[in-house]
Amino acid sequence: MLGELKISLEVLETFPIGIVIPLKEVTSYCQEHLASMDQSPGVFGLLDRKDLEVIRSHQHKRIHKYSANSHIQAKDTSQIVNTIWKSPDHIAPIEQDRLDITRTIFKSDRRFWEMTKILESSQVQRVTSTQNTAASDKELLEYQKEVAHYATVRLLTLSIGKSIVFYSMKSPLTTEIFPFWKMNFATTIYPDDITITTDKDSLDKVSLEWAYFHNGAAGGLTVSKDAKGITGSWITFNRNKSLTAQHAGFF
Known part of the structure; x- marks a missing residue:
């Protein structure tokens, strides 16, 4: 319901404490017992689950990318090998902790x-x-x-x-x-x-x-x-x- 009303986490923080506490208990429960990934925009942000929001957006991007690029020719073996052996990006030094x-x-x-x-x-x-x-x-x-x-x-x-x-x-x-x-x-x-x-x-x-x-x-x-x-x-x-x-x- 909060998602349908487009109430964000920032807006929720402005509510009186007597209203915020029970609502946060509900969102805390929903955070760990999410029924499905098919949620309206803003629900993942309200539940502080930006990771799932990113995953969902990537899934949609892959679907659109596949449909848009289905005509692209597949890479040959030499191209794949060159991609694998290409120099990796800069890796941060290993920290102790x-x-x-x-x-x-x-x-x-x-x-x-x-x-x-x-x-x-x-x-x-x-x-x-x-x-x-x-x-x-x-x-x-x-x-x-x-x-x-x-x-x-x-x-x-x-x-x-x-x-x-x-x-x-x-x-x-x-x-x-x-x-x-x-x-x-x-x-x-x-x-x-x-x-x-x-x-x-x-x-x-x-x-x-x-x-x-x-x-x-x-x-x-x-x-x-x-x-x-x-x-x-x-x-x-x-x-x-x-x-x-x-x-x-x-x-």
């Missing part, structure tokens, strides 16, 4: 940050679930516990994705304890806004140790190959008092 580079590259594209949000394990997991309104309180509680259990199983597998996304990204100081990702076993279920914490004892011990092992392995894979002082002594320095599956994966 790759996150700064990523912020620069994806300053208007939120997909990378949404991916890191999906892989977040130290925060409470959030799940939206449809529920049977005719169910009793006991049945509803059992259902919510089951949903929280599945969310926890998903939590145990996040380390594999982290090892890919954050590979060779850190240059740790050898005088400081290496920070491992924490795993939060609490799950908030919406729309009831109920938080359930899964008991570790209810999980399969092998699966739990497997998760901690890969959490340690993912931490080790984030260490840059060019990092200095990464020796056996440094690994021992980061060892817990008792040996754990997480340290085994890190080692």
Whole structure:
């Protein structure tokens, strides 16, 4: 409706705070649960999703370009090879903090940050679930516990994705304890806004140790190959008092 009324994000900021807050809650929800790319102009800007607006405009450009240039002759092999081996544009020097580079590259594209949000394990997991309104309180509680259990199983597998996304990204100081990702076993279920914490004892011990092992392995894979002082002594320095599956994966 805001898009149909052509209300932009800048106009929304001028509304009274009592109106802005509920509207921003709605736009925040729609930002992560967009039904389709077929939206009226201005909707993506209102949702602060300029990345999707760019993608949509590129899709239309490709369609028009294809229809307009369908008569153009295809390139031969030599032209394709020359294009591949052509000198690339100037590449900025590698900075130590790759996150700064990523912020620069994806300053208007939120997909990378949404991916890191999906892989977040130290925060409470959030799940939206449809529920049977005719169910009793006991049945509803059992259902919510089951949903929280599945969310926890998903939590145990996040380390594999982290090892890919954050590979060779850190240059740790050898005088400081290496920070491992924490795993939060609490799950908030919406729309009831109920938080359930899964008991570790209810999980399969092998699966739990497997998760901690890969959490340690993912931490080790984030260490840059060019990092200095990464020796056996440094690994021992980061060892817990008792040996754990997480340290085994890190080692």
